[in-house]
Amino acid sequence: MVGGGLVGLTTALVLRHHGVEVTLVEKRATTSPQPKARRFHVRSLEIFRGLGLAEVVREAARDLAEHDHMATGHTLAEARQLPLWQPSGSGDPVEISPELPCLVAQDVMEPVLRQAAEDAGARVRFQTELTSFAQDADGVSAELHDHRTGEDTALRAAFVVAADGARSPVRSALGIDRSGRGAIGDPSVNVYFHADLSDVVRGREFNLCKLEHPALPGALASVDGRYRWVFMTGGEVERDWPALLRTALGVPAPDLEVRSVLPWQAEMLVADRYSDGRVHLAGDAAHVMPPFAALGANTGIADAHNLGWKLAAVLSGAAAPALLDSYDAERRAAGWFTADQSSRRTWDATTAPDPTLADPFVLAAGAFQYPAGAFAGDLDDVEPVTEFAPAGRIATRIPHRWLDTDLSTLDIAGPGWALAVADDPQRWAADGIPAHRLDADFLAPGEGLLIRPDDVIAWRGTDPTTPATVREKLLAG
Ligand SMILES: Cc1cc2nc3c(=O)[nH]c(=O)nc-3n(C[C@H](O)[C@H](O)[C@H](O)COP(=O)(O)OP(=O)(O)OC[C@H]3O[C@@H](n4cnc5c(N)ncnc54)[C@H](O)[C@@H]3O)c2cc1C
Known part of the structure; x- marks a missing residue:
C-alpha cells in the first residue's frame, strides 16, 4: 500500500479482513492535519460495518451527530436551518441501509482508521516514502526511503495499491493520463x-x-x-x-x-486506466471530483472494498489474475459516474435540485450498476439513477432488508460469498456458499441472488445448481 490517507488505510483494513499480509507506507509523519472530508455516506458506513468498525466510526462522529442540516444567512448570527432533503421516488419510504451516514472530520477519522489497521495486523510505516518501483512477472520491487533514519530499503510485494493522492507519483511513473472536465469553477x-x-x-x-x-x-x-x-x-x-x-x-x-x-481548485479528472499489471490505483490517485456531493473519499472507500476481495482471491489462488481486470471495468465506470455527478452540483442548498441528476440516495448508497465486470447475466434490467429504486438487479449493491433483528442483507457476504433466496435455503446451499432466506418485494418465488464479498449481486436466477458454477467462472476471470 502506498499512501496512509483515508483510502490507503481503508484498503489495508479490507486486505487484513481477507487475511492478506499488508505493508502500508506513508511519507508524512502524521495523518492529515486538515479536516477536509467530513461526510461519510451510508455505503462507507456499511463497509466499515463489515470490517467491524461502524461503532468506533460512530463514536468518532459523536461531535457532529446532530449536524445534518444545511443553513443559510447573511451572517452566522442571522443564519437559519434549512429542512433536510427527502428521497425521491414513489411508494412508502424504505429504510435504505442498516447504517446511518455520519459527519466526522478527516483529521479525526484517519487516526481511527490508522489505529484499526495497526490493530488488525497491517504493518503501517509513516515517514516512509516509496521512491521508485519496478514490476516483473512475479511481483513488484519497491525502494523505500525512511525519513526518520535516512535509510533506503527494498521491499518485494506481490501487488501494489497506489492510494497516493491526487498527484499520485505512482500514476505518473506508470504514464497513466487522466480525462475529464478538468478545473471546475474558480479557485x-x-x-x-x-x-x-x-x-x-x-x-x-x-x-x-x-x-x-x-x-x-x-x-x-x-x-x-x-x-x-x-x-x-x-x-x-x-x-x-x-x-x-x-x-x-x-x-x-x-x-x-x-x-x-x-x-x-475543484477538478473532475479520472485516470484512463486503474490498473497496470500488478499496480492498481485507488482513491484520489484514480479520480478527483468537486466536494459538492461529498463523494471523493466515499468513492475511494468503495474502490478499496472492490479491490480488496479480488486481490485476496488472487493471492490465495482461489481466483485467476484475470479477475483483477474487473477492478478497472467496474470502478473506473463508478469513478466517472460520481465525478460527473459531483461536477454538476454546487453547495447552494437554496436552488431547486436538477431532476436530471442522480437521487442523493443513489449516491449515498452507492446504488450504481456496473456496466461490465465480474458478474453473470445481462443488464437488461437497468438500475435507475434519478430515483432510488434498488430491486436486486445484477451488478448492483444488494438492497438492504433485515433478515433478523440485527442481520441485514448487507451483512451476509464478506469476506466470503453468500446467497439470498426466496425459498428454502437448504435447497440452495452448495459448495460452501451459505444461503439465507430473504422475503423481499423484489424477489420472485423460487429466485435467488448470488452476492459477492463486496455485497454486489453477481447472478440472479432460479436454478440452485448454478451459483457455484457462476462463482467459479467469475473467479477464473
Ligand atoms: C474541501 C474538501 C472537502 C471534502 N469533503 C469531502 C466529503 O465530505 N466527503 C468525501 O467523501 N470526500 C471529501 N473530500 C475529498 C477527500 O478529502 C479526498 O477524496 C480523500 O482525502 C482522498 O483520500 P486518498 O487517501 O485517496 O488520498 P490522500 O488523502 O491525498 O492521501 C494520499 C497519501 O499518499 C501519501 N503519499 C503520496 N506519495 C507517496 C509516496 N511516494 N510514498 C508514501 N506516501 C505517499 C500522501 O502523503 C498522502 O498522505 C473533500 C475534499 C476537500 C478538498
Missing part, C-alpha cells in the same frame, strides 16, 4: 480556524452554512460543531482573515484563531 480558499461559537450555533446546528455577507460570501463547515470550523470561499489567499471572518460571522469571536489557509 477556492479554505480557512481553517478555531473559535468558540457553541452559543451562536446552539439550536440551529448545521453541517454547512451558506453565508451571504458581501465582505466574505462563502460556506462555513462545522468540524466539531463548537470550536473548529472551516470557511470556504474564493479570492485572494493573503487577506486579513480574522477581521473578515468576524464580519461574516456577525459575532465578536474574541478567541478566533486562524490555523491554516489552504488554496484549492
Whole structure:
C-alpha cells in the first residue's frame, strides 16, 4: 500500500479482513492535519460495518451527530436551518441501509482508521516514502526511503495499491493520463480556524452554512460543531482573515484563531486506466471530483472494498489474475459516474435540485450498476439513477432488508460469498456458499441472488445448481 490517507488505510483494513499480509507506507509523519472530508455516506458506513468498525466510526462522529442540516444567512448570527432533503421516488419510504451516514472530520477519522489497521495486523510505516518501483512477472520491487533514519530499503510485494493522492507519483511513473472536465469553477480558499461559537450555533446546528455577507460570501463547515470550523470561499489567499471572518460571522469571536489557509481548485479528472499489471490505483490517485456531493473519499472507500476481495482471491489462488481486470471495468465506470455527478452540483442548498441528476440516495448508497465486470447475466434490467429504486438487479449493491433483528442483507457476504433466496435455503446451499432466506418485494418465488464479498449481486436466477458454477467462472476471470 502506498499512501496512509483515508483510502490507503481503508484498503489495508479490507486486505487484513481477507487475511492478506499488508505493508502500508506513508511519507508524512502524521495523518492529515486538515479536516477536509467530513461526510461519510451510508455505503462507507456499511463497509466499515463489515470490517467491524461502524461503532468506533460512530463514536468518532459523536461531535457532529446532530449536524445534518444545511443553513443559510447573511451572517452566522442571522443564519437559519434549512429542512433536510427527502428521497425521491414513489411508494412508502424504505429504510435504505442498516447504517446511518455520519459527519466526522478527516483529521479525526484517519487516526481511527490508522489505529484499526495497526490493530488488525497491517504493518503501517509513516515517514516512509516509496521512491521508485519496478514490476516483473512475479511481483513488484519497491525502494523505500525512511525519513526518520535516512535509510533506503527494498521491499518485494506481490501487488501494489497506489492510494497516493491526487498527484499520485505512482500514476505518473506508470504514464497513466487522466480525462475529464478538468478545473471546475474558480479557485477556492479554505480557512481553517478555531473559535468558540457553541452559543451562536446552539439550536440551529448545521453541517454547512451558506453565508451571504458581501465582505466574505462563502460556506462555513462545522468540524466539531463548537470550536473548529472551516470557511470556504474564493479570492485572494493573503487577506486579513480574522477581521473578515468576524464580519461574516456577525459575532465578536474574541478567541478566533486562524490555523491554516489552504488554496484549492475543484477538478473532475479520472485516470484512463486503474490498473497496470500488478499496480492498481485507488482513491484520489484514480479520480478527483468537486466536494459538492461529498463523494471523493466515499468513492475511494468503495474502490478499496472492490479491490480488496479480488486481490485476496488472487493471492490465495482461489481466483485467476484475470479477475483483477474487473477492478478497472467496474470502478473506473463508478469513478466517472460520481465525478460527473459531483461536477454538476454546487453547495447552494437554496436552488431547486436538477431532476436530471442522480437521487442523493443513489449516491449515498452507492446504488450504481456496473456496466461490465465480474458478474453473470445481462443488464437488461437497468438500475435507475434519478430515483432510488434498488430491486436486486445484477451488478448492483444488494438492497438492504433485515433478515433478523440485527442481520441485514448487507451483512451476509464478506469476506466470503453468500446467497439470498426466496425459498428454502437448504435447497440452495452448495459448495460452501451459505444461503439465507430473504422475503423481499423484489424477489420472485423460487429466485435467488448470488452476492459477492463486496455485497454486489453477481447472478440472479432460479436454478440452485448454478451459483457455484457462476462463482467459479467469475473467479477464473
Ligand atoms: C474541501 C474538501 C472537502 C471534502 N469533503 C469531502 C466529503 O465530505 N466527503 C468525501 O467523501 N470526500 C471529501 N473530500 C475529498 C477527500 O478529502 C479526498 O477524496 C480523500 O482525502 C482522498 O483520500 P486518498 O487517501 O485517496 O488520498 P490522500 O488523502 O491525498 O492521501 C494520499 C497519501 O499518499 C501519501 N503519499 C503520496 N506519495 C507517496 C509516496 N511516494 N510514498 C508514501 N506516501 C505517499 C500522501 O502523503 C498522502 O498522505 C473533500 C475534499 C476537500 C478538498
